[in-house]
Amino acid sequence: FTVTGQGPAVAQFNTSAAAAGTVRYTYAVPNIQIKKYTNGVDADTPSGPLIHMGDPVTWTYVVSNIGAAPLPTVNVSDSDAGVSPVYVSGDVNANTVLDVGEEWHYTASGVAAAGQYSNTGAVTASTPNVSGPDLVVTDADLSHYFGIDPHIAVQKTASATQIT
Structure with a gap:
């Protein structure tokens, strides 16, 4: 910085x-990290848990x-557009902020379809950035199950035996 001034009649500084x-x-x-479980199983790879067709997932x-x-x-x-995760618990201080070290739990439900099924849970979060746009973080986790429809078939045959 510079200061310039003038004093009494003859002095300058x-x-x-x-x-x-x-x-x-x-x-x-x-x-951030997300882990997705299907009926309590961390089913990252096929086939995942076996679930009877029509049973709840x-x-x-x-x-x-x-x-x-x-x-x-x-x-x-x-x-899966038909699957909507809902917050359940985890915000220990009830400030609606996912604090460092906190884990929040969400659930969603559906009905098991036949065959191999997979869907992905995803999370996007952001925090303010004082020097620019918000800082955004994302993560995703794949989950599977296999819908089964077990049947048993019984075939009864009779043999023709002649009685005399």
């Missing part, structure tokens, strides 16, 4: 000073803040 420094920014890096989604920044905006979804 000019003064300048400079300062230098290093400014360091420390950012809390956000990160419950999907559980566990969303964890594994980063270093709180996440005030969290959206959990499923690749």
Whole structure:
């Protein structure tokens, strides 16, 4: 900075000073993880659990803040448009922010269809960024089951035996 001024009638002065420094920014890096379970099984690969066709299916989604920044905006979804995850529990301080280290639990339900089935749970979360747009993090986890329809067939035959 520079200061320039004028004193009494005969005196003038000019003064300048400079300062230098290093400014360091420390950012809390956000990160998130989702694990999806089908009827309690972490079924990342086919075939997943065997479920009778027509029986209920419950999907559980566990969303964890594994980063270093709180996440005030969290959206959990499923690749199957008919499956809608609903928040159940986990916000231990009831501040509606997925805090560092917190795990939130969501569930969704459906009815088992026949054959191999897969769908993906996904999470998108964001946290404010003081120097630009919000910081967004995402994760996804695939889950499977195999819908079975067991049947048993009994065939009865009679042999013709002649009685005399």
